Amino acid sequence: MRESIRTALARVRNPEYTGENRCVPCTIVNVSLAAAGSAIIGSVSRKGGAAAFAGSLAAIGLRGYLVPGTPALTKRYLPAPILERFDAHPLEESDEDAEALTTETIEEYERQQERAVNPERFLLDVGAVELRENDLGFTDDLADRIDGRLRTLPDDPLEPALVAELYGLEPAAVTVADRPYPAVRIGRRIHKWPSTAALRADLATHRALEGLTDRWREVPQAQRIELLEVLRSFRERCPDCGGPITLTEDTVDSCCQTYAVHALNCDGCEQPLLEFDPDDTDRGASGGFQP
Template identity: 30%
Template sequence: MIDRIRLRRPEYTGSNRCRACTVVNAVVLLVVVGLISVRAPLVAAAVGVVGAAAIALRGYLLPFTPYFAPALVAPLPGRFFNHDAPAASDALSDLDDDAADTEAVLRALIEADVVTADGDRVGVTESFKAAWRDRMDPLADAPDDQFAAAARESVPVVASGRVERPGSEAFLVVSGDGRLSRWIRRPVAITEVAAVEALADTDLQAAHLAVAANALCAFLEMCPACGDDVVEGRLDDCCGHSLGDHDPERGLACETCGVAFHRFG
C-alpha cells in the first residue's frame, strides 16, 4: 500500500528546495520524455506528468540526486545553484562546564516573567522582547572594542573577550576561567550578550544567564546584524543530504547573514 504521507515532502520543497537537484532532475525528465515521445507520445506525456509531479511534491525524482547533482552544476558560473548551509556558531554557554539544565533554566525564565507558557505554546513576554531589542541595537552599532568590553562586563562566565575578523567574517572570541576560547559569530554574540544585559533587570540567577541567553535565541524574530527576519528551516546544505527515514535538522537562521541562531533539538 502506498504511504500517502510520503508522497509530499515539504522538507525538500518550497524554501528548502535545492535548485541544483531540481534542475538536474528536470533536464533528465525532459530527455527521457523526448526519447519516449518518438515512439509513444501518450506514454511520454504520462511520464512527463508523473515525473513533474514527483519533482514538485518531493523535491527530486531520481534517487540519491543530492549526491551527484551539486557536483554537476558546480562548474557553472554565478550563485544561482548555491544552497549553503547556515553557519553554526559557538555560544556563551559553551564556556560554562557546570551550565544549568536547559529545562530548569526555562522554568526559571517563566518564573522571572521573561517567558510565557500556555499549554504547548511558549513565547517571550512583550516587555522582555522590547528590552532585548533595546540592547541589541547599540551592540550592533558598537565598535569592536566596545562590543567586546560589553561582553566582559555583562556576562559572568566571560573572563576575557575580543573581536576577530578573519576574512569577511566577525567573531566575538571569549574565554572563561579555564582559558578555553569560544568563537561566537557576531550576529549570535550580539543576540546573546543583549539577552544577558536585558536579563540583568530580572530575578534570574547569574549562574543561569549564559544558558538562558542561548535558549532565548529560539524566540528571535529579527537578525540584530542586518535587520532581516530570521526564518525557520533546514540547516543542512542541500535538499537531500539527510536521506532515508531521518528528518533533516531544523532551526532558526538569518539567510542574509548565513548564520544559524538556534537548532531545534
C-alpha cells in the first residue's frame, strides 16, 4: 500500500519545479493565491476552505506551482526587492541547500574572519603575483608550477579525492553531485564550477600554491576557495585546450529575473572559466582586490 502511494506521488511530482529546482518567489505567490482562494471558500464552508487550502498546498508541494504560468506572473508583478531577496542568483553559489545557522557555524565563521588575510598583500608577499604595467599577474615561478600541476591532472578531475584537497577534507566527505556542470556535495552544501576547465584551474593552482609556500594552508579554507576563483582571471590561456581567454557579455534568465553576466570564456573549446556580475566590484572578497 505504502509503495503504491509512493509510486503515485512520484508520477505526479514535477522535478523541474520542486526540490532543488523549487523557485521560492513562485512558491510564495502560489501559497498566497491558495490562501486567498481558500479564504473565499471558507467564508461559505469552513471545512471546504480547509480542504481547498490543504489540497492547494499538496499541489504546490508536488508540482511546484498551483497556477500555470506562475514564473511570468511572478516576474511581472512581484516587487524587485522581494525577487532579489529570494531568487537564486545564477552567479552566486546559491543553489546550495539551506544550512541552519547554529552556534558552531557562527563561531567557525568568526574564527575564519580572524585568520583572513589581505588577498593582494598575501599573494605579493609569497611571490605568487607581481605588478605588471599597473596590473597584477602570475609570477613566472607560480605560472610554471601551475602548468606542471595541470599536466598531472586527469582530463576529468571531478573525483572526490581530488576535490577533497581543495577543502582539506577526507575523500569520503565529498560526493559528486548530479549536475550538468562540475559539482560536489559536501555535507548539506553543493559546491560548483562553471566548467571542467575552471575546476582544473583551481586544482592546479591550489597544488602550485601549496608547493610555493607553507602559508597557503594557513589561509582560511573559505578564503582559499575565493582566491582560487579570482586567480582564474589571471590566466591568459585555457587550462584545458590552451586557447585564448576572452571576456564576453550576455544576459541570463532565471525563473523570475534577468541578469547581466560577464564571463571569461575560452575561444578554443568555449568553456567558461569565470562568470561574474559586472556590478560587483569586489570579486576578491576583501578590500577591492582587483585582478
